[in-house]
Structure formats: C-alpha cells, structure tokens
Amino acid sequence: MEELKIIELKESVFADNDAEAEKLRGDLKARGQFLLNLMSSPGSGKTTTLAKLIESLKGRYKIGVVEADIDGAVDADEIQRETGARAIQLHTGGMCHLDAGMTRQGIESLDADGLDLIFLENVGNLVCPAEFDTGASKCAVILSVPEGDDKPLKYPLMFEKADVVILNKIDVLPYFDFSMDTFTTYLRARNSHCDLIPISAKTGEGMDKLASWVADEMEAWRK
C-alpha cells in the first residue's frame, strides 16, 4: 500500500471564490470527473459511509478520496486501508471549511488523472462548509439519528445547499427520540427538491439506494 500523503493547505489566494469554484467545476466536467462534496457534523459517520460506498462502486469506477480535517489522518488512513482507494489527507490548519482553492490543491495532490469519481470529505462542521462553494458537482449532507430531528431548523444553510440528505445510523432509531415526520417537515421547509436517503452505514441498510444515487448523478453529470 502507498504511504499516505498529508497536505498542509495554504490559504487560498482567490478573492472571488464563486468564480474559482465555477472554474474548477468546468475543469472537472471537461475531464469527465464527478466530485461529490460530503458535509456533516463531526461523528455523523461520513468516513464509514464513504468506505461502504466505495466498496459498492469500485468495481465500476476509478475512485479517489480527498479527506479534510483540521488535524489527524485517521480518516484517510481508514479509507485507504479498508477500500484500497487512492486517498489523501488535507490539514486545514485550523480552518473550519474548504473553499474552491483548497479543493483544487487537494485534487492536484491526489494526482487525479484517470479517476471517474472523487469524494471530498469536508471538515466536520454543520455551519461553515455550507458557505463556500468548493467547485463540487453535487453536495451531500449527512445527518445521523443521534444528532436529533430538529437540525434542519437550526442549521438552515447546510440543508438548503444539499442535493441529497443522507440520514445515517437508522439502526439506532429505537434508542433515540427522533421523529422521521418531524425531521421530514423541517427538512422540506428548508429544501423542497433534495433527495432524502435513510441508511445505516453500519448494517448496510439503504446503501444500495445511496450507491445508485451517486452512480446516476455521475452518469447524468458526464453526459
């Protein structure tokens, strides 16, 4: 196995992040590469979900992973060890989000030539990452059952930006006061168009549906 590459991010020099994001999105599209930005709170199960997704898609597509964290390399380590996918770890140096310039640094460091599908695991934070367009093709937001059904009410922008909301850890629904009706009502007040996919990355429930969503969105993007 390759040694894990850890990149200490430099601050972005671009004043206009939106323009830089559009440029990156255009470059990716021209190369036929689909970039999925995964956002969530710390501990929602992003890395486990990602590992399962890669297992189910890696027979069909060449996949790379850009992991971002303030510090540590446990996520990229885990992805590389469990799935064999090419992964790099970005350190944001205290920064609470990724922007398009940082995302580009990550993709270039990954050596992404020939990849079909790149997952960007954003910093664990339900606030700031939603404010910065990374240049990704689509945005996925993961919320886990233990975090509570009221989160779309309290973190509006994150749920507004989602193309898909993945509700993880549904295996522990019996142990938490989480109402699917309440959650759906709050989510739809923020976002009427996104898909909602309940899963348990631990038991595998719903993972087929999520893998199909990713594959379908990628195929549509590449057309």
Add this chain to the structure above:
Amino acid sequence: MEELKIIELKESVFADNDAEAEKLRGDLKARGQFLLNLMSSPGSGKTTTLAKLIESLKGRYKIGVVEADIDGAVDADEIQRETGARAIQLHTGGMCHLDAGMTRQGIESLDADGLDLIFLENVGNLVCPAEFDTGASKCAVILSVPEGDDKPLKYPLMFEKADVVILNKIDVLPYFDFSMDTFTTYLRARNSHCDLIPISAKTGEGMDKLASWVADEMEAWRK
C-alpha cells in the same frame, strides 16, 4: 410564563476580542456572576444536559440561560418551559460562533441583574467557537458517544480550551464502537488538566457529579 425574547445579534465592533473578553470577565466577577460557556457539535445533547443541570441547581442559585443558534428558538423554548429559568435566544444571523461582544449583548438582553449563574449555550460547532474567547468564567465541552472516540484528535483546539469535558449519552455505549481508553488517550494528548465527567443526560447518570463541578467552580470563582 414570560414570552420568549429573541435577539438578532449585531456584528461586534471590537477589533480586539481578547481585550473585550477580559473586560466582560472582569465585569461578571465584580458582580459575583459565573458564566459557563457550553460548546459542542450539533446534537450532542447540550440543551438536555442544561435542563437537567438547572433542575438540580435552581434551588440554590438564581440561574439564567443565553441560547445561541443560527436560527430557530427550540432550545430557549425548551429550557424556559422545562425549568422555568430565565432564557433568551440569540440568532447569530449565519455566524458560526460567539465572541465577547455578542456574549455581552446576550447578557444585557437577558436582564441578568441578580443572577448567580449564567449558562451560555454556544452555536453547535466543534471548530469555530473554540477560537473566540467569549468572556466566560469557564468553558465546558460536551461530546456524545455516537460522535466517536477520535474527536479530540480531529478537533484539537476545542479540547485544548476545555476546563471540563462532559462525555454525554453513555447510556448508548453498548450500541456504538466507542472505546473509553482510546478517547481518554486522545483527550489527554490535547489537554492534561481538564476534568472529564461521563454522563447520560437522558437517564441522569453522572448528573450529580456534573452539578457539583459547576457549583464548586462557581464558588471558587466568587471568592
């Protein structure tokens, strides 16, 4: 019951947040008021923990609560309804943290005269709130079992800033891969001096110990 007051925060005008925080801390100390800054991810159980804490301390102390969220008023509503404590809701208008100027706005709006103990429930975010001194007397960080034992590794500053780390939702330890040894090792690598108090706000386990911690720190502060 009083109607709930919701304050739309203005951006702070102070260039030097550290100086403003020291000033607020001094003002609070002069009035014999203890301000505890509660920080955590969304969904770690801050509000439930707070409601239980207030129940156990309100016979001895006059307590107020400043709740901060980007949007919504569910937390201040819940606190006021369940405990009868004086509470206000701050809306940060998208901002991911509180600073000392915003905290002062909150305390002034709470009409804090005569209170002994003020809880500040910061924005749910394990990154940015740690970067800003609010002027609080002490900082508490809540992590919940479902978030995972690796969080001190990935969110260093938050755990470095803690005077106490409250590990919540220990009632669900059997359903998650959470190693108390791993967690303690990572936590101690970030912070050798903070207290660590495992609790379940749901079942009440550990809440006596937490209430004693708050009362002891408050008494020490007021001396």
